[in-house]
Amino acid sequence: RHVNNNQPNEDACVARKLNTGVNPLPFEWFSVFDGHGGTQVVHYLKTELHNTFCQHFGRQAAMKTKHDSLSTRAIHAMLSTVSEAEAWALQAEDQSGACAVVALFLRGGGGAPTGEEQPDHTQFLLFNIGDCRAAVQYQDGEVEQLTVDHTTQNAEEKKRLDACPG
Numbered sequence: 259r260h261v262n263n264n265q266p267n268e269d270a271c272v273a274r275k276l277n278t279g280v281n282p283l284p285f286e287w288f289s290v291f292d293g294h295g296g297t298q299v300v301h302y303l304k305t306e307l308h309n310t311f312c313q314h315f316g317r318q319a320a321m322k323t324k325h326d327s328l329s330t331r332a333i334h335a336m337l338s339t340v341s342e343a344e345a346w347a348l349q350a351e352d353q354s355g356a357c358a359v360v361a362l363f364l365r366g367g368g369g370a371p372t373g374e375e376q377p378d379h380t381q382f383l384l385f386n387i388g389d390c391r392a393a394v395q396y397q398d399g400e401v402e403q404l405t406v407d408h409t410t411q412n413a414e415e416k417k418r419l420d421a422c423p424g
Contacts, residue, residue: 268293268354270304276312286363287311292390296354299347303356307343314338328364329381336360336385357388359405 269292276285287308293300314335347355364381384392386405395401410416 266297268295268297268300268356270300272304272308274308276308285365288361288363290359290390292357292388294355294357296352298350298352299354299356302346302350303343303358306346307339307358307360310342311335311339314342329383332362332364332383336362340385340387357386357390359384359386359390359392361392 269290271291272287272289274287276287289303289307291300291303315331317335317338362383362385364383384404386392387408389407389409390405391407392404393401394404406412406415408415
């Protein structure tokens with residue numbers, strides 16, 4: 259698809275139910291990718307990120323302890339997934355990039371303090387990189403931004419980046 263001046267659209271979105279292979283509880287995945295300087299990274303994220311997440315989640319589930327909730331395993335799986343995507347981007351030597359926001363609905367994800375799942379509970383997890391934003395509009399019309407931009411205009415993010423080596 260092309261937009262203004264016949265330039266390729268660098269953005270993408272994905273919405274699907276996921277099968278982690280080890281968890282019978284349904285996951286719903288919604289992601290938006292904001293491409294920068296090309297389409298290669300966005301194409302990789304659109305086609306591979308959710309699959310890689312499922313693989314990492316499966317590994318997390320295999321290592322599950324009785325105190326791990328679905329959300330804890332999902333967070334660890336996403337961290338591994340992002341690391342793998344970063345490694346792919348470096349190896350690909352592509353100059354494009356992307357920001358992303360992922361909303362993950364975990365049906366039955368209300369892990370109790372004992373580590374037991376609650377099948378009638380739904381958890382909502384948000385992951386974002388860069389300046390992709392997620393917001394919610396309530397029935398009364400109020401809008402709340404749910405994510406924080408990871409940019410140098412954010413004082414906390416600038417402080418974190420300044421402390422990184424290199």
